[in-house]
Amino acid sequence: MYLSNKVRGGLFIVASSLSLIFSFATYASSVDPNAAAEGQAAEGQAAETASAETSTNQAATDVRSSLAITDYTQPENLNLDEVVNAANLNSLGDNLTAPDTITGAPIMFKYGMWNVDNSEISGAPSNAQAFAYSPSGFPRLQIHHSGIGRYYARAFNMNSGWSPWINSGEATPNGDQNNKVQAVQIRAKGYGGVLNDIYYKAVLSNGAVTGWGKNGQTVGTIGTDAYIVALKVVMWDKTREFPESTNGLLLAPFYEGVYRDASGALQFSKSDDAAYTGWGFENNTPYYFKDGVVQTGWQYIDGYKYYFAEDGQLVTDLEPIMGLTNDYVIKYNKATATMYIMARDGANGYIIPFKTFMSTDGPDTPLGSYKIYAKYAWKFMHDDIYCQYLSRFFNGFIIHSLIYYDKPSSYALDANTYNYMDIAQSGGCLRLRAGDAAWVYHNCKMGTPVMTYSNLHEKGPVEKPAIDTPIPTSQKFDPTDPVVQNQ
Secondary structure, three states, rough: OOOOOOOOOOOOOOOOOOOOOOOOOOOOOOOOOOHHHHHHHHHHHHHEEEHHHHHHHHHHHHHHHHHOOOOOOOOOOOHHHHHHHHHOOHOOOOOOOOOOOOOOOOOEEEEEEEEOOEEEEEEEEEEOOOOOOOOOOEEEEEEEEOHHHHHEEEEEEEEOOOOOOEEEEEEEEOOOOOOEEEEEEEEEEEEHHHHHHEEEEEEEEEEEOOOOOOOOOEEEEOOOOOEEEEEEEEEEEEEOOOOOOOOEEEEOOOOOOEOOOOOOEEEEOOOOOOOOOEEEOOOOOEEEEOEEEEOEEEEEOOOOOEOOOOOOOOOOOHHHHHOOOEEEEEEEEEEOOEEEEOOOOOOOOOEEEEEEEEEEEOOOOOOOEEEEEEEEEEEOOOOOOEEEEEEEEEOEEEEOOOOOOOOOOOOEEOOOHHHHHHHHHOOOOOOOOHHHHHHHHHHHHOOEEEEEEOOOOOOOOOOOOOOOOOOOOOOOOOOOOOOHOOO
């Protein structure tokens, strides 16, 4: 719905080598000499091709080998305090990020080691010469939210494997204090990630010290009894060269995660060298692997139907692929403030994630199944607040644009309501950026189902977008607004 009180800027500013098998033709003395010459040429070409394949696979092996720690032995009389102190975790942190051009403040977030009771064991801000340290390990990783953009993380726990991805403001799920975190992946999405890379380094309970992982790489250990005891995270200005080692990220027989081989081909390595089937992120771009091969085109995965581009990237806006169908279901996850426009796949139902919108909701946002039954181009909400592109789905609850002050005009926006959508709240209505609200208004007809639910860790088919480019505080319009774009 809307904020009960007027807010103007009150929103808080976070390889295995190949066995080469050749079938050589056996030529009798009666074989035509020209044919024999052709055969020899073919053999030479096959040998050349095989040599190239061997070289390529060796290069891939070298890349992933550099990311793994495979020859570590725990020292006798291990003193973790001494190891952590010698790891230089506090050598980076101050004034290393590109500043927020809107506020002028450093871009940062806080990360923490949590227990199962939602209490912090140890934590630190990403822009400080400090780190999180718990000699007995920790069962949950938590990322606080800060600034414009969003931060994502997941943890590998010794008994349960990889957790779902969490975004800032959440903690990884785990109800067992002894199920300790062994490895982590962390990435920045939106404005913070546009300006900065995110780096992180860990010390393990057996004394091993990793190199610095970057933008979603895996840091820690898998397949051992060790676990993370110290963790340091920094944001690093993309225009500056990172001075520390980025090799030796994971104590394991093989590196686990997405990487690019020497030829630039996207690969996914498992710590046990098994062929991988599942999702993988390169920075914030999702890919899907089946038996180690990046998938393209239409694919059915976990009850949904997705489309992947020729390079394997997930296509999150399917309008250019499918066109408009005028037949959609709106699904909304209140726990993650994400709206999914689902398209029909024939008799399979609405299983195609056609579009995904970031949103703002509130404590009173209802849960259930509803339908759009009224629309308004502009509507006075209360006090001096107006909204545009409104689609009413239940009593006073409406899908609409961000809020405008004093008059029904596309040029009466408070920039904070755009930049800080992730931390804003409504009175229960579903706020979208103007372009997204307009799309719903124009393309989701009367009677379109609206299904609202709340599930923190089963977020939905597609990760929601973030604000990549904030708008200046002086700007009074939503850059996605079709009214503005058409002028």
